[in-house]
Amino acid sequence: MLSLLMKRRSIRKFTDREVTEEQVKQILQAALLSPSAHGRQSWEFIVVRDKNMLQHFGNCRQPKQPFLPETPVAIAVLGNPEVIDVWVEDGSIAMTHMMLEATALGLGSCWVQIRNRPSNQNDMPAADYIKQLLHVPEPYQVLAILALGYPGQEKEPLSLEQLPYHKIHRERF
Numbered sequence: 001m002l003s004l005l006m007k008r009r010s011i012r013k014f015t016d017r018e019v020t021e022e023q024v025k026q027i028l029q030a031a032l033l034s035p036s037a038h039g040r041q042s043w044e045f046i047v048v049r050d051k052n053m054l055q056h057f058g059n060c061r062q063p064k065q066p067f068l069p070e071t072p073v074a075i076a077v078l079g080n081p082e083v084i085d086v087w088v089e090d091g092s093i094a095m096t097h098m099m100l101e102a103t104a105l106g107l108g109s110c111w112v113q114i115r116n117r118p119s120n121q122n123d124m125p126a127a128d129y130i131k132q133l134l135h136v137p138e139p140y141q142v143l144a145i146l147a148l149g150y151p152g153q154e155k156e157p158l159s160l161e162q163l164p165y166h167k168i169h170r171e172r173f
Contacts, residue, residue: 011108014149029100108151
């Protein structure tokens with residue numbers, strides 16, 4: 001597991017190589033296997049491959065996210081605050097599972113934060129912009145978008161020696 005964690009890096013440049021439906025299925029299965037508070041599974045996922053929609057995704061945040069229109073697949077992660085108050089945490093765990101599965105499959109990924117971010121559209125919150133684009137009904141909220149594809153850039157894996165061990169405290173701060 002540590003080698004997989006060291007290998008996972010945020011990728012913002014992708015090749016044109018197609019991500020298969022089987023790969024997307026496995027990534028979504030990883031999300032569906034993620035733990036959730038009280039087993040309530042407050043998350044929902046929208047898979048987007050449509051190039052026109054991905055063009056609109058580029059304006060989802062300030063600053064613009066220029067790599068999103070070039071992303072082969074994007075997965076919007078939603079949560080339902082009426083199901084449970086920790087929908088953000090549930091969705092975050094699911095996002096992490098998807099990023100790790102993508103890495104295991106040789107794909108790159110990048111978490112694009114949407115919740116509590118402004119869009120490039122007349123001071124509209126990014127979450128409202130994405131909800132409008134994807135016809136997301138109330139009470140669902142948009143947490144983030146996961147960009148997926150074959151890496152068009154190489155990043156060195158992290159090493160255990162580089163870790164900020166000074167952030168670890170024992171018994172008290």
